[in-house]
Amino acid sequence: MSPAHKSGFWGYVSAGACILALLGYILWSARHTALGEARLTTANLANTLAAVIEGELSHAEGDLHVIAREVKPADLTAPAAPGRRQALEAVMADNLRLFPAVLTYRVFDTSGQARFGAGPGNPHMRLMVNDRPWFRALLADPAMPLILSDVQTSRATGDPIVIMAIPLRDGGGRLFGVVNAALNLAQFRSEIQRLGIGRDELVALRRTDTYRLVLRRPVPDAASPTAPPGSDDSPLRRDILAGRPTAQGIFVSPLDHVRRLYTFRALERYPLAVVVGQSVDEVLRAWRRQLLTSACAALLLSVGLVLLYRRDRQQHATLQRAAQRYQALMATASDGIHICDGNGTLLEASRSFYTLLGYDPDQPPPLNVQDWDCKFGARDLPDFLDSLISRNEDSLFETRFQRRDGSILDVEVSTHALSVQGRDLLYASARDITRRKQAEHDRRQSEADLRATSARLALVLQNAAEGILCFDDQWRVIFTSPAAAEILGWPTQEEMQGQIGVHVTGHLTAQGIPVSPESCDIFQDVLNGATRRVRDEFFTRRDGTVIPVEYVISPLTVSTVAVGAVLVFHNITELKALETDLRRSNAELEQFAYVASHDLRQPLRMITSYLALLARSLEGRLDADQTTFLGFASDGARRLDLLIQGLLDYSRVGRMGERSLVCLSGCLEEALQNLALSIAECGATVSHDPGLPTVFGNPMEMMRLFQNLIGNAVKYHAPERPPRVHVSWRNLGRMWEITVTDNGIGIAANDRERAFQPFQRLVPQSQIEGTGIGLAICRKIVETAGGRIWITAPVQGPGSVFHVTLPQPQTP
Structure with a gap:
């Protein structure tokens, strides 16, 4: 190989090595970025979901305390009056209408019996929860402030629920009942679904004390195998059971065997943790596609540039979706979520936070912590913010917020310090606890009132x-x-x-x-x-x-x-002496009336006899006036005899034989036989209810009672209509009530009491004859038997209603 070829070869090798090194760095950077973005997304979702769910749970707990403040021990120790039940269940129903995360509210006594309720289904069904573990736990430890159950099925609606329950204690701290809320897991699942989380992304809610699953999205397939107990030894399980507030990692779910990157966030006040996970395959899917295209980019650099552009676009879309989800959470959170920098300047806040402060969420002004926090002064506030940021741990404290209109709210603030790109930020969540503070004040006032009442009761008992x-x-x-x-x-x-x-x-x-x-x-x-x-x-x-x-x-x-x-x-010693004197005095008066009336009738009968003899001997020799005068004298003597006979009858009441059980039906029949002629002459109709009761009294006096009342109804009838009389009765518990209703001329309201006085007549003698002693005898018969008699007007039509109450015989 020539030096030029070698030089070209090594040049290609060097260029190829540089390209491969550049591609390797790009691929490593892309994988690291994808995993980092997934961690940030899951962390934001976990934090926000934890704040939302904890807000819902706190809302439910606040409602339970409001209901608990309304329930009194007397409401669970005896059947509640309809008005009291309606008032208590109205409070529960009002809270349900404003809070769809709760299906039902119920109040139970210490036996586990549901006493009050509101929500779907039948709130008054005889529901027993004494077999439920959460109820047994509250009974076993009355000092427990609150308990959350595992997932269970509502007996009223058949929906999956989690029970939140708090104990009811009286002023002495003793448990007298339990109030609970059935948390609607379907509502929590629908809120998560509205966030638009991806198909393979996991959102779960687990207990931090047992790692049991409360809620999961996606819902596990019923056909998928369930992991054996104890087989799940994932990092997620270890982190949650270790009590850590938050953690990130990768685990394989035993339910669907998907390998996911997770972030969990433990709720501060409840034994629950929010888990948000993304499938590692889904997170690295774009990266793997980039790896394939980058291999081709070694031959075709232009193709590599296109693929690089496509990767940037995908990353931008992922960040945009994450931002949309975050904004959706900020818009729907019930607590006031806000983010400040180290100087207290408000950088971002949820709509609920601006609403809490009384500002328009659509046109929020620039704000600083000093604009709303009125507990810390302008001099102390910067140091306090520095301490929260430098502490590098979650903080929970109470403070006071001033709204735009100047009103003051008691709030509970939860903070978490973050450092983003070298900038210290404070993530905070504010909850209005004004009602809770008022409830605590009312409880202290109730305790003071109870102490005052106890002192007054002790004073009454001592005196x-x-x-x-x-x-x-x-x-x-x-x-x-x-x-x-x-x-x-x-x-x-x-x-x-x-x-x-x-x-x-x-x-x-x-x-x-x-x-x-x-x-x-x-x-x-x-x-x-x-x-x-x-x-x-x-x-x-x-x-x-x-x-x-x-x-x-x-x-x-x-x-x-x-x-x-x-x-x-x-001690009734003096009362007994007075009663003895009164009985002796009454006996003497009755004896005097009996003797006087009996002795007066003898000379009166002589006067009447001689007047009759005188009339017969002078018949035909007297003029009209003399005959009239002699008639007046005879009529006066006869009337005086009737008055004396009435007085004699009146004095005999209570002295006529022994008292025994008397069937009023027989007494009524006997009285009707005695009045048969009068009833027939007037064309009267007398009816009565069947089965009149039995009382303890004198049979003759009971018969005389019916005879006088029905006889008066027949005698004092209205000329324009035939008399109608009806005798009815009803059970009043300890007394029988007998009523005699007629359609006669009636008795004016101001004359009804006077009608029972002896010799009192409400109708002139010239119209209807009588002595005026009949109703007085009726009153004495009734009162001697331990009862009462009075007169009212009928509900409809003319006439009078005579009411008689008589004691029911006591069973031995």
Whole structure:
């Protein structure tokens, strides 16, 4: 080979070597750039998605605290009133309408029973969650502030959900229930889908404590094999379980066996991490195509230049797509995301940040941290920003923002320092916590109010005139009021503490039989949930004096379980003496009325007889006036006899035989037989409901009650319409209510009480005869039987309605 050929050969070799070296450098640079851009893209997506998801979770947690503040212990210990249920579920429904990331809100008691709810499906279905691990965890550790469940299927809607739950505690810190939110994973997946992430790009949400998968895009194929437990030992799994806040690397997914470049970002306040991954094959696909074309470029440099141009275009398009995704995230983030330089100048911010400050996101002004942060002064703010940047770690703090209109917001700020191209930047996310701060203030105020209420209650108990004793479930005294010690003759309250209840009260039955702890049925009934009101029994003072008492004993319950009882009593010695005097006085008055009316009728009958004899002996010899005067005298004597007979009947009420169980249907039938002639003469119609109840009383008096009421309805009917009378009844719980409705002339409202007074007539004697004693007898019969009688007007039409309530017989 000639020197010229050698020189040309080595020249070609040198040129080829230079071209190959240049191509090798270009290929290495392109691969490094593609991987770097992918890392930056996944890091931006991971950070932004973490901020978005953490914002959604914080929003849900804030709503749970708002709902928890509305729920009271009494709402879960007894059936809620309809108005109370409607108010609580309205709060839940309002939060759901404003927040589609939550499917349902529900409130559970400590047994796991759903008590309130809002959302799709049936919010009132009898849902039990006592078998759910998240519920058991809250019960096992009541101090746990919040829990997130694994992925599960909603029992109400069948959708995949994650449960976020917080405990409900009373003023003493005791757990009395749980409120949870069903997070809609489909909503999170749709938000990720709107970002336009590539087909082979991975977005996943995993738990940082168990590495369990919560959400994945793309969704794993149901037919693909599942990796055995423990077989996944990828760098991603090790990084997440190690508790690192963020990391990057390459791993092979056991679900689809795709090798991906990943960035994960752990959420700061929740045990979750956002994983964003790009297929390495997809990232290096352009580079591999460039490698092929670069091999041809060794022969054809022009082809290599075209391929180089094409690579630049592809890189530009990739960066443009990444920028679009980033802008989409900045536009949809719920928290106020903003980026500042070391001087506090705002470089970029999400729309939500400008909205938070009250500015138009479409025309944002140039701003500096000093324009909105009002917690730090102008002198201290630069040093604070320097400390955040130089710390080189994530920071979380609370501060106050001033809006454009001058209003002040409490905010929570999360920051992360970055260095981009030698320039120190501060990536920050601001969340409005004004409502949370207000909730904390309200909680402190509620605690202060509870303390004040407790102090007032203690003052009432110390100064109550009635004796008050509290017992535990073993019948031991655990609290006593000063009045109780004074009534029972104990020197101090402390000596009564720990004593058995009947030993303190010296309880005697109405028959004077001592009550022992073993034979006290009342306390056992109270522990079973019953409240007893008792009178005419006796307590024994410590000095042996027996006193009559009236008392009420009620169960003391915690979460519907009786743990003791409360006894309230007072000494009725003076009241019993007054009742004895009153009964003696009434008996004397009734005896006097009976004797007086009985003795008056004898001379009255003589007057009536002689007037009749005088009329017969002088018949035909008296003029018209004398005959009229003699008629007035006879009529007056007859009316006086009727009045005395009415007074005699009135005095006999309550003294006519023994009281027993009386079937009101039989009494009504007997009264109708006695009134048959009057009913027929007036053409009256009398109807009644079937199966009138049984009461405890006197059969004759019950019959007289129906006879007087129906007789009055027939007597005082309207001339223009035939009388109609209907007797009905209903159950009021402890009382029977009997109503007698007529279509007669009616009674004015201001005359209804006067109608029950003896000898009070509302219709002139010249129109309808009567003594005015019938309704007075009715009232005395009813009140003697322990009931009440009153008059109202019908809902429709003329007439009157007489209401009678009588006690139901007590079952032994």
